[in-house]
Amino acid sequence: MGADHSRPAPSTPPGVRRILLVTVVPLVLATVVAALVLWPRDVPETEGSGDPARYHGTVTRVVSEACSPVSETPEGTPGGRPQRCGTVTVRVQDGPAAGQQVEAPVPDGPGAPVVEAGDEVIMVQLTDPTDPSSSSWNVAEHQRGQPLVWLALIFAGAIVAFGRWRGLAALAGLAASFGILLTFVLPGIGAGHSPLLVAVVGAALIMFVVLYLTHGVTAQTSVAVLGTLGSLVLTGVLGAAATAATHLTGFGSEDALTLSMFRGDVDLRGLLLAGIIIGSLGVLDDVTVTQAATVTELAHANPGLSRLQLYRAATRVGRAHIASTVNTIVLAYAGASLPLLLLLTADSRPVGQLLTSEFLAQEIVRSAVATLGLIAAVPLTTGLAAIVTTAGRSVAAPADGEAKPTHPTTRPAPDRSDVLEALGAGRHDPSPIPPPATPGGRPDPDRRTESAW
Structure with missing residues (x-):
């Protein structure tokens, strides 16, 4: 196995471990109890009697035909394009x-799949309500199971x-x-529990x-x-305050409107x-995790x-991390809302009205609240890590007649001096040791030039 960059941290004093145990264990127990109380037991069953049955199939032939003038899309229609006619x-x-061969019309319309011979597709059988013996077949979409399985295997293999x-x-x-989201959070919200409470408990479960x-x-x-x-x-409190101050209702997207009609x-x-x-x-x-590991590594190195x-050294690392992560958050939300952002370019309303409309205001609130919670995480985690790492570290002064400890640290002296110099806290030696030279008097070209980090 390859080397692991996560070195074992110095042993934490027993007193600090007890404090952490007394703090974390009650939080875990409270989260588990809240999850058991909120666990969805009476989830309303979705009535699927109105949905047509879906079957897997393989396209064996596609016959294209010229569309009749009546069915052609009128010119100048927004988003209009020539229809595709024929049979599949x-x-x-x-x-x-x-095992049977069935015929269906060539899929057409916005978002219709483009099928060719050999494609794996999903078929639906539609029955005439007035004549149950009469039915027709239609191509709903492509089968995506096999490509997704291969993508998941590549994803897992690369990570391992x-x-x-x-x-x-x-x-x-x-x-x-995903297990907690699918078995607790989504069913819990569907069962009528408070979405905010279910999300907090579910997020805590996932976190633990x-x-x-x-790690x-x-x-x-x-x-x-x-x-x-x-x-x-803090993110939950800020989110509640921001949504109340901006009077957001949650109806800022078509998905929310659709959900309100069904639930x-x-x-x-x-x-x-x-x-x-x-x-x-x-x-x-x-x-x-990055801030806690940074403090531990700094304390171990020096x-x-x-x-x-x-605290100050690790916070400088946190500032650099936050500067890039904030951009990541905004771009992630922008990428998920590209159709919405593209729609704004076609809107004739003034920019001020667009920014204050609900469907865009909720994205602004979402990004701003997530960023504020992220910024608060740096000083909070760094301060806790600095307290825990330095607790019980100082060695008491020896009594009269006792020998002073000869090995105050487990780090060898030469390595420590190099690390102190790299951290900017080392001793300034007016006569540094020159780099090793080759027999010809020139510096060794194979010598490592990066810092002793």
Whole structure:
């Protein structure tokens, strides 16, 4: 196996471990109890009697025909294009008609699939309500199962090949996240519980499982957990205040309007807040784990750094991380809302009215609240990590007659001096050791030139 960049951190003093245990365990128990109370038990069943049955099939032949003048799209119609006419022959693979060849019209219209012979498709059988014995077949969409399976295998293989055991743990954490979302968060909201409360409890469950599973049960991970949980709470409070101040209702998208027609009992404003919390969790995990690891590595590399020096040095790393992550958040929301942003270019309203409209204002609130929670995570997690890392570290002065400890640190002296110099806190030696030279008197070309980090 390859080298792991996550070195074992110095042992945490027993007193600090007890404090973390007393702090984290009650939070875990409270989260589990809340999840059991909110666990969906009476989820309304979706009536699927009105949906046509769907069957897999393989296209064997496509016959294109000229469309009749009556069915052609009038010129000048917005978004209009010539219709496609003809028939598609499909061999049905399952269902009552398995093995039979059926004919369907060539798919046409906005978003209609373009099919060719050999394509794997999904077929629907439509029955005439007035004559149940009369039915027709239509091509609904392409089968995407096999390409998605191959993509998932490549995704998992790349993560395991690069991350080794840590990558395998990351995949397990990803599976746990989706499991909690699909078995608790979504059914809980569908059962009529408060979306905000379900999202907070679900995010906490995901956080505990993923962080401890991926990074191990250590003091460093516990600090990241506390920093993430505190930032999530702050994000929820800021989100509630921002949505109330901007009078957002949650009806800012077509998806929300469609959901309100099918499920009128869902609190769409709470669903908006839940989306902000769930969406912020992944980025918060990244920042808090990085800050906790940064403080631990700085303290391990230079045991002489004080608590304040650790905090300042790690915060400088956090500032650089935040500067890039904020852009990541905004671009992620922009990428998910490209159709919405493109629609704005065709809107004739003034820019001020567009920015204050609900469908754009909720994206602004979503990005701003997630960014504020992310910024708060840096000082919170860094401060906790500095306190935990330096707690119990100082060695008491020896009594009279006792010998002073000869090995105050486990780090060899030459390495420590190099690290101190790299951190900017080392001793300034007026006569540095010259680099090793080759027999010809020139510097060794194979000498490492990067810092001792």
